[in-house]
Amino acid sequence: MRRRGFFARLSVSGMRKNGRLYVPYVFSFILSVAMYFIVCYLASGVLKGRMGGGYTMTTIMEFGRLVMMLFIAVFLFYTHSFLVRRRLSEYGLYSVLGMSRRGLSRLALWENGIVYGIGLAFGLVLGLVLTRASELFLARMTRSETPPILWPDGRVFLETALFFALVSLLLCADTIRRLVFKGARELMRQKESGEKPPKANWVIALLGFLCLGAGYGLSLQARNVLSALQSFAVAVLFVIVGTFLLFYAGSVMLCRLLKEWKSFYYRTANFISVSTMSFRMQRNAMGLASICILSTMVLVMLSSTLSMNIGIDDVIRTRYPRDIVITTEFDPAVGFDREMEEKLRTLVADHLSEEGVSAANIAQTEELALTGIWHGDGTFSLNPDDSSLSEGAFVIYVRVGEGEKRPEAGCAFAFTLEADFVTRTLTFGDMTVSLQEIPREKVTGNIASLSIVPTLHLYVREEDMPRLIQAARQVIPEEGVIPTWNYMFDLPYEEEVRRTVSQPLREMAWEMLRESYSQGRYGLAVYRGNEEREDFYALYGGLLYLGIILSLIFMSAVVLVMYYRQVTEGYEDRERYAVMRRLGMRREMIRSTVNRQLRMVFFAPIVQAGLHLAFAFPLIALLLSSFGISNRPLLALISLLAFVVFTLLYALIYRVTGNAYFRIVGRDSEDTQRF
Amino acid sequence: MADTMEKTDNTILEAKCLRRVYTSRFGAHPVTALDNVSFAVTEGEYIAIMGESGSGKTTLLNILAAIDRPTSGQVLLDGRDMTTVSEQHLADFRRERLGYVFQDFQLLDTFTLRDNIFLPLVLSEVKPETMEKRLRPIAEKLGILDVLGKYPYEVSGGQKQRAAVARALIVSPRLILADEPTGALDSHASGQLLDTFSEIHREGQTILMVTHSARAASRAGRILFIRDGRIFHQLYRGECTDEQLYQKIYDTLTLLSAGVERT
Numbered sequence: 001m002r003r004r005g006f007f008a009r010l011s012v013s014g015m016r017k018n019g020r021l022y023v024p025y026v027f028s029f030i031l032s033v034a035m036y037f038i039v040c041y042l043a044s045g046v047l048k049g050r051m052g053g054g055y056t057m058t059t060i061m062e063f064g065r066l067v068m069m070l071f072i073a074v075f076l077f078y079t080h081s082f083l084v085r086r087r088l089s090e091y092g093l094y095s096v097l098g099m100s101r102r103g104l105s106r107l108a109l110w111e112n113g114i115v116y117g118i119g120l121a122f123g124l125v126l127g128l129v130l131t132r133a134s135e136l137f138l139a140r141m142t143r144s145e146t147p148p149i150l151w152p153d154g155r156v157f158l159e160t161a162l163f164f165a166l167v168s169l170l171l172c173a174d175t176i177r178r179l180v181f182k183g184a185r186e187l188m189r190q191k192e193s194g195e196k197p198p199k200a201n202w203v204i205a206l207l208g209f210l211c212l213g214a215g216y217g218l219s220l221q222a223r224n225v226l227s228a229l230q231s232f233a234v235a236v237l238f239v240i241v242g243t244f245l246l247f248y249a250g251s252v253m254l255c256r257l258l259k260e261w262k263s264f265y266y267r268t269a270n271f272i273s274v275s276t277m278s279f280r281m282q283r284n285a286m287g288l289a290s291i292c293i294l295s296t297m298v299l300v301m302l303s304s305t306l307s308m309n310i311g312i313d314d315v316i317r318t319r320y321p322r323d324i325v326i327t328t329e330f331d332p333a334v335g336f337d338r339e340m341e342e343k344l345r346t347l348v349a350d351h352l353s354e355e356g357v358s359a360a361n362i363a364q365t366e367e368l369a370l371t372g373i374w375h376g377d378g379t380f381s382l383n384p385d386d387s388s389l390s391e392g393a394f395v396i397y398v399r400v401g402e403g404e405k406r407p408e409a410g411c412a413f414a415f416t417l418e419a420d421f422v423t424r425t426l427t428f429g430d431m432t433v434s435l436q437e438i439p440r441e442k443v444t445g446n447i448a449s450l451s452i453v454p455t456l457h458l459y460v461r462e463e464d465m466p467r468l469i470q471a472a473r474q475v476i477p478e479e480g481v482i483p484t485w486n487y488m489f490d491l492p493y494e495e496e497v498r499r500t501v502s503q504p505l506r507e508m509a510w511e512m513l514r515e516s517y518s519q520g521r522y523g524l525a526v527y528r529g530n531e532e533r534e535d536f537y538a539l540y541g542g543l544l545y546l547g548i549i550l551s552l553i554f555m556s557a558v559v560l561v562m563y564y565r566q567v568t569e570g571y572e573d574r575e576r577y578a579v580m581r582r583l584g585m586r587r588e589m590i591r592s593t594v595n596r597q598l599r600m601v602f603f604a605p606i607v608q609a610g611l612h613l614a615f616a617f618p619l620i621a622l623l624l625s626s627f628g629i630s631n632r633p634l635l636a637l638i639s640l641l642a643f644v645v646f647t648l649l650y651a652l653i654y655r656v657t658g659n660a661y662f663r664i665v666g667r668d669s670e671d672t673q674r675f
Numbered sequence: 676m677a678d679t680m681e682k683t684d685n686t687i688l689e690a691k692c693l694r695r696v697y698t699s700r701f702g703a704h705p706v707t708a709l710d711n712v713s714f715a716v717t718e719g720e721y722i723a724i725m726g727e728s729g730s731g732k733t734t735l736l737n738i739l740a741a742i743d744r745p746t747s748g749q750v751l752l753d754g755r756d757m758t759t760v761s762e763q764h765l766a767d768f769r770r771e772r773l774g775y776v777f778q779d780f781q782l783l784d785t786f787t788l789r790d791n792i793f794l795p796l797v798l799s800e801v802k803p804e805t806m807e808k809r810l811r812p813i814a815e816k817l818g819i820l821d822v823l824g825k826y827p828y829e830v831s832g833g834q835k836q837r838a839a840v841a842r843a844l845i846v847s848p849r850l851i852l853a854d855e856p857t858g859a860l861d862s863h864a865s866g867q868l869l870d871t872f873s874e875i876h877r878e879g880q881t882i883l884m885v886t887h888s889a890r891a892a893s894r895a896g897r898i899l900f901i902r903d904g905r906i907f908h909q910l911y912r913g914e915c916t917d918e919q920l921y922q923k924i925y926d927t928l929t930l931l932s933a934g935v936e937r938t
Contacts, residue, residue, distance in 0.1 A: 262803040263803055265803075266796075266797050266803045266806065267797070267800070268797055268798055271790070271793075271794075275783075275786050276785050278785075279784070576783050576784075580783070580798075581766070582740075582742060582775065582777075583794060583795050583798065584767065584768075584770025584798055585766060585770075586763060586766040587762075587766075589798070
């Protein structure tokens with residue numbers, strides 16, 4: 001009896017009729033597909049080897065993908081629930097007219113299928129365009145050649161398609177659960193009932209506080225980059241869950257309090273705002289919490305990547321204090337070879353005069369690097385078995401202290417960023433050094449740059465240094481004891497001159513080392529600051545780019561959530577405002593009520609996001625220190641700035657979406673007036 | 676129609692030669708919903724306006740309530756011409772002088788019954804204590820004291836309509852306008868509501884009710900019959916009981932439909 005395509009046509013017409021709701025939904029679906037696709041693409045390993053830090057970025061993106069999956073699922077369910085609610089009566093009508101449950105389920109399947117089809121197709125196209133744009137942008141940032149058009153791996157397409165198929169199936173199941181398995185009568189009746197405040201509200205509040213506390217605690221507790229990396233994901237999850245719970249419990253509590261505050265509640269604007277707010281507490285809370293979390297993500301990404309790019313010159317200056325840095329590693333059996341140092345100095349001087357240039361700001365440092373294992377209880381021990389980058393790995397830099405940094409014999413001045421560091425003595429084989437803390441300002445050289453591994457800086461007396469090397473060799477394998485000599489100078493000439501002068505230095509120095517040492521371990525590196533600078537720009541610029549694109553994506557999600565809230569609530573509230581007008585509400589009262597309603601929920605998410613950012617600060621600062629950004633005041637300033645700018649932007653979005661709401665509720669009351 | 680105009684000193688509402696023409700969206704066929712309707716409402720009166728669907732009675736009520744404006748003619752509320760009052764003041768005027776009872780209650784589902792009843796007072800910026808003081812006697816009289824904290828979806832249709840009546844009464848209106856107040860109620864609840872109306876009428880409240888139920892109209896003191904946008908007949912209660920008046924209304928309606936058949 002039914003012609004083919006009956007359900008397809010019925011579902012299309014149903015969606016068309018609700019176009020104002022479906023268009024933003026399909027749009028958000030498309031956007032979700034596109035952003036998932038991009039993150040999938042970035043996580044698929046294309047970054048490895050293409051840019052500095054590509055490996056790290058791939059790991060970050062892999063984590064980002066997981067967050068994204070969770071985010072997208074929640075986001076789509078959230079928006080989808082609006083649609084289902086609006087269509088209850090329509091399904092009820094079909095049911096009354098004799099459509100079976102199977103038929104209704106097929107209808108639901110068709111609708112979700114159509115959205116999936118459209119969303120996937122357009123989303124993938126959008127994703128492809130954006131990834132292509134990213135390629136070009138990255139190439140520009142890293143000043144490399146325009147990359148050839150690379151098609152993303154087929155796996156990326158497949159993963160995206162599968163993930164969204166799964167989500168769509170779940171959405172469909174949800175539709176069926178809500179629409180089909182309810183008696184037709186109930187569907188038709190569906191007088192909207194408000195959300196009852198939950199009985200165990202305090203339990204939810206407590207849980208929310210605990211989650212948030214756990215997340216914040218993890219951030220505050222992080223002592224070094226390794227532990228920060230490990231706890232970051234967990235902290236983020238805790239904070240997300242905590243935010244949702246708290247916003248829920250918080251809005252319930254707020255509504256109750258405001259309603260009891262009679263002289264506030266019974267004012268026209270507040271009266272209507274508070275009651276509609278408590279009427280849809282749960283949805284309200286969900287919406288606000290998602291806005292809060294998205295805002296936090298934007299803030300964290302922007303502030304950290306911006307800090308990196310602003311602080312980049314700092315990093316380079318600490319890592320490469322001079323134009324040219326020659327680093328020589330000696331065999332621990334030999335120790336600091338003063339003779340060789342002199343030879344190398346002469347070599348450089350001869351070479352420079354041959355080239356007709358002269359060096360300025362010549363400086364040299366001796367540094368003994370020791371790697372070993374750090375125990376969580378705050379004590380160090382030098383584990384002879386393993387000195388690789390594993391759990392508990394640590395590095396000690398030993399330098400000869402002069403002037404006020406010259407310690408007593410057998411003692412050492414010590415500095416570390418590790419707050420858990422409590423030990424007062426260090427034992428290397430048969431030598432024991434007692435430690436005395438010095439403030440950070442007194443420490444020269446690399447403190448935090450690229451110090452993923454916890455680091456201890458020691459200053460010892462000159463005569464203790466050779467003893468220390470010998471003692472350390474007893475407990476640490478050879479490759480863990482590295483006497484390093486840095487010789488550096490500026491070349492106040494054109495970059496071209498610096499390049500041509502410094503290029504042969506490396507080969508010449510190697511030649512000399514090879515001639516002098518027939519065996520043993522030794523190493524050499526010649527760094528030219530500006531060359532390194534480009535690499536840094538590539539890595540940091542790439543990260544900034546990622547930060548910006550992800551911020552844009554999250555920002556548009558914020559816009560969408562807000563718009564969606566306003567529009568759907570506008571439709572719901574329209575009849576209410578019509579009734580109120582009939583009871584004698586003035587037009588300008590509507591305007592002021594709408595504004596009040598917006599203002600009431602305006603601050604909550606952004607304030608909470610600011611709090612999140614503040615508590616994430618220690619964690620971010622630690623993670624950034626692994627990129628060499630250790631200027632905390634600068635980071636704080638940038639975070640604050642990002643927050644202020646974002647708040648302004650947020651206010652603007654709220655204003656615009658608020659107008660959408662007002663147009664809907666305001667227009668209808670005009671209609672009532674006319675007829 | 677001059678004979679239907681009964682002017683006394685304490686006239687609350689006066690409709691003068693009301694005419695309302697609707698032009699459809701494309702302007703092809705203007706429809707006259709009201710044609711030269713005039714009548715007056717005296718303080719303390721209980722008037723029912725009867726007519727079939729499409730007779731123009733809802734249009735009339737909307738114009739009286741200043742929700743709609745007439746094409747020509749005047750509505751005088753306490754001697755003031757409502758058709759010339761600005762849109763802004765109209766809202767205040769409506770809120771403070773009129774109590775409106777709708778067929779479908781028009782309670783807001785986001786408010787408890789108490790807050791629904793308070794709504795017009797809140798719009799008038801009345802103090803919470805005053806509102807509570809005014810509410811008590813009204814809620815008691817209407818028998819909804821114990822459901823004031825509930826939401827509209829939690830109570831019965833009769834309770835909803837009584838809450839709507841309370842909302843109309845709480846502003847101490849000069850006039851209560853009721854649009855098919857029993858339309859959505861079962862016979863038991865309808866009876867209760869009409870009893871309530873009779874009671875508040877006895878206490879001096881002026882009521883104007885639009886209905887097509889003869890049973891409801893038989894509680895009124897005067898009945899206006901409206902057809903095709905014109906008032907064509909009116910009945911006074913005189914010394915009749917409700918039953919006798921009901922019989923009279925019934926006869927009039929029969930006559931009316933017979934008249935329709937004859938033409």
